[in-house]
Structures are given as C-alpha cells and as structure tokens.
Amino acid sequence: MFMISNAGRTSFxxxxTVPRVTITDPEMVREILSKKFDHFGRANISPLGRWLASGVLSYEGEKWAKHRxxxxxxxxxxKLKQMLPAFSACCSDLVVRWANFVSLEGSYELDVWPELQSFARDVISRAAFGSSIEEGRRIFEHQAELANEKLCWAKCGFLPTPRNNRVKAIDREVRSIIGGMTKKREEAIKMGGESKDDLLGLLMESNMKQYQEHGNKKAGLTTEEVIEECKPFYFAGQETASVLLTWTxxxxxxxxxWQVRAREEVLQEFGKDxxxxxxxxxxxxxxxxxxxxxRLYPPVILLQRKAYDKIKIGNITYPPGLFxxxxxxxxxxxxxxWGKDASEFKPERFSEGVAKASKYQVAFFPFSGGPRICIGQNFVLLEAKMGLAMILQRFSFELSPSYTHAPHIHINLQPQHGAQLRLHKL
Ligand code: HEM
Structure with missing residues (x-):
C-alpha cells in the first residue's frame, strides 16, 4: 500500500541544481499534456536514457510529428490484430513451460517476474521483427547490460573509459543487427515480396506510403531513422508490459x-480454446x-516536461525553461x-469505463495523455489480455509464503524481491 500525503496540489x-514544479491537479496535468502541449518539450534525459529512449520517444517539434x-x-x-498469432504463440510457449513445471508435483512455486519479463521480450521480438527472434534476443541482452552500466555512463558518457567504450560498442552492434534486418526487408520488398505483418514491416509500409504520396524522399524516414525507431520498441515495450502482467x-x-471472476469470464468466452x-x-x-x-501500480510513475517559454498553468505564470x-x-x-478506498484494489470502479471511474475524467493516465500518449497502449492491452486469459484458462495461483510485497522504482515500478507465486494446474 502507498502512503500519499494530500498536502498541497502544486509544489516547488x-x-x-534544477528547479522543478510538481503538479498534481488533474486539470493542470491536462493543460500541460494536451491543451498547451506545444509549449512543452520532454525533459532532458541522461545519455543512457537517450540511448534506450531513442526515436519518437526522444524527439520534439516537427521531427517528432513526422515520425509519429x-x-x-x-x-x-x-493492424495489431495481424500480430495476434505472434502474441498467441508466445503465450502458448509460456503456459506449456509452466504446465511442465506443475505436472511434476501438481503445484509449483515460481517467481513469475523473470518469467513474464522473458515472455514480454519474446512478444516484442516476434511482433516487432517476425521471425528474427534470435536477433531480437541479442538486442535485449545488450540492453540489459547497458541498464547495468547506467550510473557510470550517465555521469561521464563522453570520456573514453573502458565502460563507455563498451557502451559504444553495444550501440554499434545493436544498430548493425537492426540495420541488417531492415536491409533484408527492403530488398525483399524491392523484389516484389510483401512487407510482413510485424511492426517493422508495418513501419516500412507506412514509410513507403509517405514517399509515394509526397513524391520526395524527405517525407519518409531514412534507414538510420528506421533503426532509431526500432530501439524504443524494445525499451518502451518490454519492461512496462512485464510489470503490468506481474502486478496483475x-x-x-x-x-x-477477482481471480475467480476473471477466470469465469475467460472460460465463458473461450472455454479452453x-x-x-x-x-x-x-x-x-x-x-x-x-x-x-x-491505477495502483502504473509502470511509468512520473512524467516530466520542460517549458519552452513563459507559461501560465492554473493561476500561476512560470518562467521559460522550468521543469x-x-x-x-x-x-x-x-x-x-478516487474516494476513501483509493488505495484498495476495487476493479468495479471501472465498471462504467475510464471516464466514470474517478471524480475527474483525467485522473487516470497510465499511458500519459494528449498528442504524446503512449503509441503502444493498444498493443500492450491486447498482449496483457491474451497472456492473462491463457494463464487463467490453465492455472489458479496464490501468493507463496516467501513473497514480500515491495513495489520499487528501477526505471519502472517493479517488485523488488520478485513475485513468488504457487501455481496449481486446473
Ligand atoms: C503497460 C505498458 C505501457 C505503459 C504503462 C506505457 C506508458 C507510456 C507513457 C506514460 C508514455 C508517455 C511518456 C511521456 O509522455 O513522457 C509512453 C510513450 C511511448 N510508449 Fe508506452 N507504455 C507501455 C507500453 C508500450 C509498448 C508495448 C510500446 C511499443 C511496442 C510503447 C511505445 C511507446 C512509445 C514509442 C512512446 C513515445 C510516444 C511519443 O512520444 O510520441 N509503449 N508510454
């Protein structure tokens, strides 16, 4: 459970050395994310952040608009429906693996957090790059290594230290993997083949349409830019999806x-199919x-913005450059x-949709809001529904005595000591 102080809506x-204003009034949040969107940029991020969150995640202004x-x-x-077979294949692999564990003893204790991380990696690899799963896995391994190098690189990214050189080598390797995949696709399309139903194929298809409609190369993305756009699929799509499923x-x-109610619904809709x-x-x-x-465990816990110019939010006018x-x-x-029961798990508050769940429509924004709203929200909700449905069809689960509830922030909101559950085969 989180302890939230209700002291003050806006604080400084x-x-x-950076002055920062914290805004907690949902109407003012809406002003920043939507109504006055043009006056704000994303706040500066560390060199590691810039590497992980490249492409559309990091751009501003016209460049962002074009890429988006x-x-x-x-x-x-x-289009996402076309990726359903990829989601389904990853879910099948997961439940078959778990069923093998469980069949030995009838029930089985498992830390589901690393399992669901690996599941989310497979989903992104298959959904983003179709058959090139092995290359996808190599990118994740590099990314994990980079995340561990975080502190050193964030402080001194420009110095030629062994760690920084390693980071640069990883960057080159990842570019070359994604570049290789992109090139193969381009050649296949030029030879008259169809672009595939994965994110890379759809991105290249959309890019080509831009070339054709506007008749000039500048309307589309260069190969280098397509490579930059693939990196956030990994960064933004993996950890967020796996923590959502783990907390669920x-x-x-x-x-x-609620587990019983969810299972009943799933079995009624699909049986065991x-x-x-x-x-x-x-x-x-x-x-x-x-x-x-x-709502209770948003994978991204905080959004940051920087004002380009002098800006009035609520009744206060802030100077340019403020965070x-x-x-x-x-x-x-x-x-x-949210009411007195705000810290309790009560899914029924969403029974009439998001708009009616709280006193203000805009109080729920796990995917951000306005023009920069998460581009992957439909993708991840489909993935989570499919994953959860297939798990519920086959297993019931309960907390293991070794589980400690410790939500902890490490880039996302993660379970600090893992998520040890006991699975029972149904
Ligand atoms: C539960 C899962 C997810 C959550 C909670 C989430 C949350 C967010 C949030 C809060 C932002 C806005 C950040 C900001 O405004 O500063 C964002 C942006 C973004 N997300 Fe997600 N995300 C999730 C899954 C995904 C997935 C699966 C993908 C891709 C496959 C993805 C791709 C992106 C991209 C590319 C952006 C940048 C959009 C832009 O700046 O125009 N996200 N996400």
Missing part, C-alpha cells in the same frame, strides 16, 4: 474472488482488472479523486 522543489505520423498506422488497432498476477493472488481478437474485446472483467492494476513533474502514481491514489 530543487532537483539538484509514420509510426501511427503500424500501431492501429486493426500478484494482485489476483491477493484477491482470489485459444483466445481470438473478437473475444478479447468482450472481456469486461479482465479489462477492469487491468485498469485497476495500472514540471507530473507524479502519475500520486494522482492515481488521491482520496479526493
């Missing part, structure tokens, strides 16, 4: 009545549960917005 702090326009069609709900399993272990996209869109209880988990923090996790827990 020094973050090292080209990426959008690849994440359209209709933890919370459903703490609230077995593989979930399809139409059926997934009917899962109301599962959706309410996922939203409530995203703003929007602490989503606090806003998701405010009693004034």
């Amino acid at each position: 702090t020094w973050f090292g 326009r080209i990426l959008n069609p690849a994440f359209h709900a209709e 399993m933890v919370v459903l272990s703490m609230h077995p009545n 593989k979930p399809d996209s139409e059926g997934l869109s009917h899962l109301k209880i599962v959706t309410m549960i996922l939203y409530e988990v995203l 703003f923090a929007l602490p989503m996790i606090s806003i998701h827990h405010y009693q004034e917005l």
Whole structure:
C-alpha cells in the first residue's frame, strides 16, 4: 500500500541544481499534456536514457510529428490484430513451460517476474521483427547490460573509459543487427515480396506510403531513422508490459474472488480454446482488472516536461525553461479523486469505463495523455489480455509464503524481491 500525503496540489522543489514544479491537479496535468502541449518539450534525459529512449520517444517539434505520423498506422488497432498469432504463440510457449513445471508435483512455486519479463521480450521480438527472434534476443541482452552500466555512463558518457567504450560498442552492434534486418526487408520488398505483418514491416509500409504520396524522399524516414525507431520498441515495450502482467498476477493472488471472476469470464468466452481478437474485446472483467492494476501500480510513475517559454498553468505564470513533474502514481491514489478506498484494489470502479471511474475524467493516465500518449497502449492491452486469459484458462495461483510485497522504482515500478507465486494446474 502507498502512503500519499494530500498536502498541497502544486509544489516547488530543487532537483539538484534544477528547479522543478510538481503538479498534481488533474486539470493542470491536462493543460500541460494536451491543451498547451506545444509549449512543452520532454525533459532532458541522461545519455543512457537517450540511448534506450531513442526515436519518437526522444524527439520534439516537427521531427517528432513526422515520425509519429509514420509510426501511427503500424500501431492501429486493426493492424495489431495481424500480430495476434505472434502474441498467441508466445503465450502458448509460456503456459506449456509452466504446465511442465506443475505436472511434476501438481503445484509449483515460481517467481513469475523473470518469467513474464522473458515472455514480454519474446512478444516484442516476434511482433516487432517476425521471425528474427534470435536477433531480437541479442538486442535485449545488450540492453540489459547497458541498464547495468547506467550510473557510470550517465555521469561521464563522453570520456573514453573502458565502460563507455563498451557502451559504444553495444550501440554499434545493436544498430548493425537492426540495420541488417531492415536491409533484408527492403530488398525483399524491392523484389516484389510483401512487407510482413510485424511492426517493422508495418513501419516500412507506412514509410513507403509517405514517399509515394509526397513524391520526395524527405517525407519518409531514412534507414538510420528506421533503426532509431526500432530501439524504443524494445525499451518502451518490454519492461512496462512485464510489470503490468506481474502486478496483475500478484494482485489476483491477493484477491482470489477477482481471480475467480476473471477466470469465469475467460472460460465463458473461450472455454479452453485459444483466445481470438473478437473475444478479447468482450472481456469486461479482465479489462477492469487491468485498469485497476495500472491505477495502483502504473509502470511509468512520473512524467516530466520542460517549458519552452513563459507559461501560465492554473493561476500561476512560470518562467521559460522550468521543469514540471507530473507524479502519475500520486494522482492515481488521491482520496479526493478516487474516494476513501483509493488505495484498495476495487476493479468495479471501472465498471462504467475510464471516464466514470474517478471524480475527474483525467485522473487516470497510465499511458500519459494528449498528442504524446503512449503509441503502444493498444498493443500492450491486447498482449496483457491474451497472456492473462491463457494463464487463467490453465492455472489458479496464490501468493507463496516467501513473497514480500515491495513495489520499487528501477526505471519502472517493479517488485523488488520478485513475485513468488504457487501455481496449481486446473
Ligand atoms: C503497460 C505498458 C505501457 C505503459 C504503462 C506505457 C506508458 C507510456 C507513457 C506514460 C508514455 C508517455 C511518456 C511521456 O509522455 O513522457 C509512453 C510513450 C511511448 N510508449 Fe508506452 N507504455 C507501455 C507500453 C508500450 C509498448 C508495448 C510500446 C511499443 C511496442 C510503447 C511505445 C511507446 C512509445 C514509442 C512512446 C513515445 C510516444 C511519443 O512520444 O510520441 N509503449 N508510454
């Protein structure tokens, strides 16, 4: 459970040498993310952050708008349906693996956090790059190594220390892997082949449309830019998805009545068959549960923005260059917005949709808001529904006595000591 102080809606702090205003009023959050979007940029991030969060995640202004326009069609709900077989294959691998563990003893204790991390990696690798799973895995291994180098590199990225040289070598290797995949696709398309139904294929298809519609090369992305756009699929798509599924399993272990309700819904819709996209869109209880988990345990806990110019938010005018923090996790827990039971797990608050769940429509924003809203939200909700449905079809689960509840921030909101659950085969 989180302890949130309701003291003050807007506060000012020094973050090292940087002045920072923290905004917790949902209306003011909306002003920053949506209404006055043009006046803000994303706050500066560390060199590691810049490497991990490259492409559209890091751009501003016209460059961001152009890249976002080209990426959008690849994440359209209709296009995502084409990726369902990839999601389904990854889910099957996961549940078959777990079933093998469980069949030895009838039940089995497992830390599901690393399991779901590896599941989310496979999903991104297959959904983003189709058959090139091995290359995808190599990118993740490099990324994990980079995340461990975080502190040193963030402080002295430009010095030719052995660690910094290693980071640069990793960067070259990742570019060359993604560059190789992109080149193969370009050649296949030039030879008259179809672009594939994965994110890379859809991105290249959308990019080519831009070339054709505008008749000039500048309208599309260069190969180098396509490579930069593939990196955030890994960074933004993996850890977030795996923590969402992990917290969902933890919370459903703490609230077995909701686990039963979710399973009943899934079995009613699919029986023991593989979930399809139409059926997934009917899962109301599962959706309410996922939203409530995203409210209580938002994978991204804070958004940051920097004002380009002098800006009025609420009744106060702020000077240019000021940093703003929007602490989503606090806003998701405010009693004034969510009621006295704000810190309790109550999926029923979403029974009439997101807009009616709190006193202000904009109090729930796990995927951010405005034009920079998470491009992958439909992708991850489909992935999570499919994953959860297939787990619920085959297993019941409860907390293990060795589980310690310790939400902890390491880039995302993670379970500090893992998520040890006992699985029972159904
Ligand atoms: C539960 C899972 C996820 C959560 C909670 C989440 C959350 C977010 C948030 C809060 C932002 C906005 C950051 C900001 O405004 O500063 C964002 C942006 C973004 N996300 Fe996600 N995300 C998730 C999954 C994904 C997935 C699966 C992908 C891709 C496959 C993805 C790709 C992106 C990209 C490319 C952006 C940048 C959009 C832009 O700046 O225009 N995300 N995400």
